[in-house]
Amino acid sequence: MNYLEENSPDRNPKPADEVIEDRELKNLLGEWKTPDITSSLDKRLLTSYRRQFLHRPLWRRWLTGSISLPAPVAVTAALLLCATSYLAARKATSYPLGPAPTPPAVKIVEVPFPVVQERIVTRVVYKKTDAPKAKESPAPVSPPPRIDLADFRPVSEIKIIVSHGGNDEK
Amino acid sequence: MTDERLLEQAASGDETAFAVIYERHRGLVFRFAYRLSQSRETAEEITHDCFLSLIKEPQRFKTQGQRASLRTYLCAAARNLAFKRLRRAGAETAIDDFSEQLAAAESQEPLRLLLDAEVSEAVRKAINELPPLQREALILFEYEELSLAEIAEVAGADVGTVKSRLHRARQRLRMLLAPYFKDGVDINVERCRI
Numbered sequence: 001m002n003y004l005e006e007n008s009p010d011r012n013p014k015p016a017d018e019v020i021e022d023r024e025l026k027n028l029l030g031e032w033k034t035p036d037i038t039s040s041l042d043k044r045l046l047t048s049y050r051r052q053f054l055h056r057p058l059w060r061r062w063l064t065g066s067i068s069l070p071a072p073v074a075v076t077a078a079l080l081l082c083a084t085s086y087l088a089a090r091k092a093t094s095y096p097l098g099p100a101p102t103p104p105a106v107k108i109v110e111v112p113f114p115v116v117q118e119r120i121v122t123r124v125v126y127k128k129t130d131a132p133k134a135k136e137s138p139a140p141v142s143p144p145p146r147i148d149l150a151d152f153r154p155v156s157e158i159k160i161i162v163s164h165g166g167n168d169e170k
Numbered sequence: 171m172t173d174e175r176l177l178e179q180a181a182s183g184d185e186t187a188f189a190v191i192y193e194r195h196r197g198l199v200f201r202f203a204y205r206l207s208q209s210r211e212t213a214e215e216i217t218h219d220c221f222l223s224l225i226k227e228p229q230r231f232k233t234q235g236q237r238a239s240l241r242t243y244l245c246a247a248a249r250n251l252a253f254k255r256l257r258r259a260g261a262e263t264a265i266d267d268f269s270e271q272l273a274a275a276e277s278q279e280p281l282r283l284l285l286d287a288e289v290s291e292a293v294r295k296a297i298n299e300l301p302p303l304q305r306e307a308l309i310l311f312e313y314e315e316l317s318l319a320e321i322a323e324v325a326g327a328d329v330g331t332v333k334s335r336l337h338r339a340r341q342r343l344r345m346l347l348a349p350y351f352k353d354g355v356d357i358n359v360e361r362c363r364i
Contacts, residue, residue: 022340022344024351025312025340025343025344025347026312028289028347028351029293029308029312029313031289031293032205032290032293032294032297033290034200034204034205035204037196037197037200037214037217038214041200041214041218042192045192045217045218045221045222046189048222049188049221049222049225050185052222052225052226053183068184068186
């Protein structure tokens with residue numbers, strides 16, 4: 001019954017119709033073994049398979065091609081993608097949900113205006129100070145001029161003119 | 171993963187998918203081809219061509235896939251390739267059933283001469299004596315354990331025809347291998363319902 005073991009993966013239930021089982025014949029038939037498949041067939045077939053796809057146009061290979069990934073790599077990539085998406089989504093929701101304020105539009109309008117020429121006036125203002133500050137260092141004081149009445153003469157006629165503050169109409 | 175899905179991937183260039191399909195069915199195809207052709211080289215060529223044609227024209231299986239499994243499709247492909255080679259080798263007349271009495275009479279003598287030879291060699295030769303259609307039915311039923319319906323699909327015949335071929339093949343083998351049975355030529359059959 002070795003050949004039954006050999007075929008065990010392919011074992012298939014027989015249909016429900018009546019079949020005749022000849023066990024003795026079956027046992028005898030099982031004595032005839034088949035040789036193993038040589039590895040050269042496997043290699044030849046794989047080579048033929050690859051050649052089959054090498055001759056395909058590039059665009060077709062691009063459209064119908066697929067890649068195989070080891071399961072751990074695929075799982076890691078999927079986890080990384082999920083984590084990145086989650087972080088990106090979280091970052092996006094931390095901002096206010098309302099519409100973002102639009103920056104004010106800058107409008108440049110040229111307005112002509114007269115340029116006023118600046119005049120620089122230099123004035124010297126003498127200020128009479130009431131009293132010299134005590135704290136300040138005392139300036140050198142010149143002696144007051146002497147008034148002499150020796151040449152003084154009284155006027156012969158006095159003419160009085162009354163003026164009202166410079167108003168000509170009055 | 172199903173054969174259909176694997177075939178789709180293999181047909182689009184997935185070498186791994188192709189390897190899985192090949193691993194899954196190569197034994198069946200090779201054994202069937204070997205027992206039909208009785209030649210290792212021929213069986214390997216048939217197996218090679220069988221799988222390559224599956225990849226080249228997967229739509230042929232898809233159109234038949236409504237009713238056939240991949241293994242019956244592959245068996246049918248192997249069968250066609252094997253019979254094509256038999257015809258090319260001039261064995262065309264042997265494909266159809268011929269006079270069993272005449273063939274049995276002719277094969278008695280060689281079998282008697284093989285009494286001292288290995289049993290397996292005797293069985294191989296006895297099976298080789300069968301007409302191809304009977305041989306095919308016997309191999310698929312007894313060795314590959316396909317159901318009658320599946321064999322009918324592979325052979326493109328109805329179940330009754332397959333049953334008849336199987337019955338005749340067994341009768342003939344009983345005669346050809348009579349010296350190896352304990353009870354001589356008496357057919358010891360056991361009726362069973364599966």
